[in-house]
Amino acid sequence: MMIIMHPGAHKEQIKNVIAEIEKHKLSSHLIEGIEQTIIGAVGDGHYVAKEIFEALPGVESVQRISQPYKLASRQFHEQDSIFEFNGFSVGGMEVPIIAGPCSVESRAQILEIAQAVKEAGANALRGGVFKPRTSPYAFQGLGEEGLEYMAEAREKTGLPIVVEVMAVSQLKMMEKYVDVFQLGARNMQNFNLLRAIGETRTPVLFKRGMSATIEEMLMASEYILSGGNPRVMLCERGIRTFETATRNTTDINAIPVLKKLTHLPVIIDPSHSTGDSAFVSSIAKAGVAAGADGIIVEVHQDPAHAISDGKQSLTPEAFAKMVKQVRAVAEAVDRRLVN
Numbered sequence: 399m400m401i402i403m404h405p406g407a408h409k410e411q412i413k414n415v416i417a418e419i420e421k422h423k424l425s426s427h428l429i430e431g432i433e434q435t436i437i438g439a440v441g442d443g444h445y446v447a448k449e450i451f452e453a454l455p456g457v458e459s460v461q462r463i464s465q466p467y468k469l470a471s472r473q474f475h476e477q478d479s480i481f482e483f484n485g486f487s488v489g490g491m492e493v494p495i496i497a498g499p500c501s502v503e504s505r506a507q508i509l510e511i512a513q514a515v516k517e518a519g520a521n522a523l524r525g526g527v528f529k530p531r532t533s534p535y536a537f538q539g540l541g542e543e544g545l546e547y548m549a550e551a552r553e554k555t556g557l558p559i560v561v562e563v564m565a566v567s568q569l570k571m572m573e574k575y576v577d578v579f580q581l582g583a584r585n586m587q588n589f590n591l592l593r594a595i596g597e598t599r600t601p602v603l604f605k606r607g608m609s610a611t612i613e614e615m616l617m618a619s620e621y622i623l624s625g626g627n628p629r630v631m632l633c634e635r636g637i638r639t640f641e642t643a644t645r646n647t648t649d650i651n652a653i654p655v656l657k658k659l660t661h662l663p664v665i666i667d668p669s670h671s672t673g674d675s676a677f678v679s680s681i682a683k684a685g686v687a688a689g690a691d692g693i694i695v696e697v698h699q700d701p702a703h704a705i706s707d708g709k710q711s712l713t714p715e716a717f718a719k720m721v722k723q724v725r726a727v728a729e730a731v732d733r734r735l736v737n
């Protein structure tokens with residue numbers, strides 16, 4: 399339910415509405431606009447009559463949010479959410495690019511690739527240190543040692559770092575290092591992890607589960623938002639279909655559909671979407687043309703010898719070429735790259 403206050407509503411009247419919301423065991427979320435305050439009442443408010451709120455002093459109108467997700471919905475928050483980072487923003491005019499290897503493999507590897515992607519136009523650095531591998535015998539990541547290398551790469555390049563968190567037990571330690579948590583496709587419905595991330599105030603790159611519908615994705619993001627962490631960026635990373643020619647099938651439709659349903663930024667991952675470096679640039683361009691607010695892409699200095707996802711990793715040269723072409727596409731749809 400959204401309770402829209404009169405433009406001149408007093409603080410006491412707002413407090414009174416919040417108290418009424420809490421009386422019904424719902425949580426309140428305040429949006430203070432320049433002229434008006436809107437209060438979201440979130441939870442199972444099915445049985446609470448909207449007339450109760452309409453009768454309170456200072457209330458202009460009350461609307462029910464018809465979608466099952468609330469805080470993620472555009473009904474709750476009409477304007478695009480824009481999140482500020484060191485050097486760029488996501489969700490506004492700019493289209494930032496997050497680039498780096500699938501996994502942090504060594505100090506020398508990540509420092510070299512960080513510098514290379516920065517020079518080619520990246521705005522943030524990605525690199526996994528806890529890897530969700532299909533086989534338990536495959537490389538599982540460097541853990542905290544890898545985070546130290548990522549932090550050093552940030553210090554040397556100024557690029558904020560994006561790192562996947564796989565378990566609740568990793569959160570506290572990782573929070574000290576990372577600028578953005580990546581929530582991986584395989585964990586999209588790990589509700590304990592989602593709730594725990596919702597309790598942090600670290601921004602989240604939230605990947606779509608490989609078999610998740612758009613509604614399931616938005617419902618899952620609600621676990622983080624309802625914990626009070628508002629900075630969630632949704633990421634289309636390809637879904638499983640009957641098609642086997644590529645690793646996954648990019649759901650390009652998801653980008654404009656998500657932009658219609660939610661105010662949260664939408665990021666395209668052309669690497670996991672396709673699984674093949676030959677198609678990455680095409681899908682990065684398609685994503686931006688379809689309205690994506692950013693790109694996350696895998697880049698490796700020696701893809702043939704990468705420990706994970708080498709087949710889909712671009713060389714720094716191919717990445718630089720992709721950036722050049724993405725720039726032209728961004729401009730064609732009235733957006734721009736950060737630099």
Ligand code: PEP
Binds near residue numbers: 581583
């Ligand atoms: C990754 O980014 O390396 C990764 C494992 O992604 P996803 O969760 O989308 O498979």
Ligand code: MN
Binds near residue numbers: 500501670696706707
């Ligand atoms: Mn990967």
